[in-house]
Amino acid sequence: MKITSLKVIGLALLTGMVAVNIVASSSVMAVATSTQTTEQKKTAQTARIAEYKSKQKLTLTTAEQTKLKGSCKAAQAKLTAITTKYQAANVARIKVYNTISKKIKTITTSLNDNNIDTKAIEAAQIKLTEAIDAYKAAYDTLAAGLADTSELDCVTDPVAFKSALVTARADQLVVVEKAKAIPDAVVTVQTALVEAKQALKSDQEAN
């Protein structure tokens, strides 16, 4: 009886622990994956900083370096705040793009159900999607540059700090350019929608 009770107790506890381990293993794997990602991120950051320096090829005088060393820490704090602001703006922008894409898909489907040619709409939608993807890639580059500028040791390597900052400014211009291309793609979609509306109207009048 004693041995049987011990077996039952052990089996019950083992079952409970197995269930906990199954859930915990997924979280452990996630933590391990994030740890590896952090190391990879550091390696990628170091490579990017080296690329900034080689791309900009800046030469700072001693006075400029001294001045930079004294003010770079405060500048990094401001950059962190600007990065947070850009992130919020990007999230809202992506949400708008997704809404536009869904509406276009919906109207395209309904027009197809009414046997209306939607090839022009679909082509315009593809271009819109490409423009949105280009913006996303440009923003990711800007965000990485701002993060590198904020995180590197500007006192030890003020040239790297200056190079990263200059690169981030150029990336920002690219983001604005890519963002401006999206409304142009939307205009193309709307032009195709107007044509589809005309076709639908003619079809309904004929019927």
Place this chain on the structure above:
Amino acid sequence: MDDITRPGRRPEGATPFVASSRNEGPNVHADIAGVAPRRAPAPVAHSMHDGSSTETAYRPASTTENIAVGHPAPMTPPAPRPMPSSTPTNPIDSVSSSPSITPADPLKTMPNPPASVMPEQQKTDSSQSTHSGSTGDQTPSLLAEIEDQGKTDADGKVQQAPSSPIKKKHNIAAIMIAVVMALGLIAGAGYAYWQNNKTAQPETQSTPKTSTNSVQEESTTTTDNVDNTSKAIDEAIKSIDETKEFQATDISDATLGL
């Protein structure tokens, strides 16, 4: 519990057993129902048959002490009860030969017969004296076994130890506690898993519903629907302004204080 009646311990109407201080050693069983234990016949048990003692005591065979006789006159030992397992006719021999003391016939009915209790004191033997010395050292352990395994009541019946029902209850309680703990762990793990997947579900579920509803609503598409869609797209794209969101002056030297 099984009551074991020692055969022929005392005739009917005989006085209950009272430990005799003359013939007994330490009364380790004094606390058990206030009655002295039965003890196996001692080497000096021969004196029992002298008629000099008036009391009978059961005592483990290892004891070397005198045994008080429970009844006044030497009695013819009655025939022992037939027991399911074979029992030695001479309890003392069984004690000496077997690694553990095997009780005699009456005690076979007990689930845990006290190994050291001798059923019949009358079955003494000259071998008692030879074995007493060797078993004398076992007296404390045998007495402890008696104390653990049972107690004798006033009628000389050995009762089953009261601790086994309590042990069963403890086992059942431990099992229940372990089962409850296991269920709690499983429930906690399931809740954590559900919480992790909860955030993903609404997003995936909402999308098909929206598309399904929109398709149902626009199954009969009109030009107004196209106009409405076009207006919505227009308003959405105008709500965002990249020149205000990503201003060049945000990361200029003047703004950063460089």
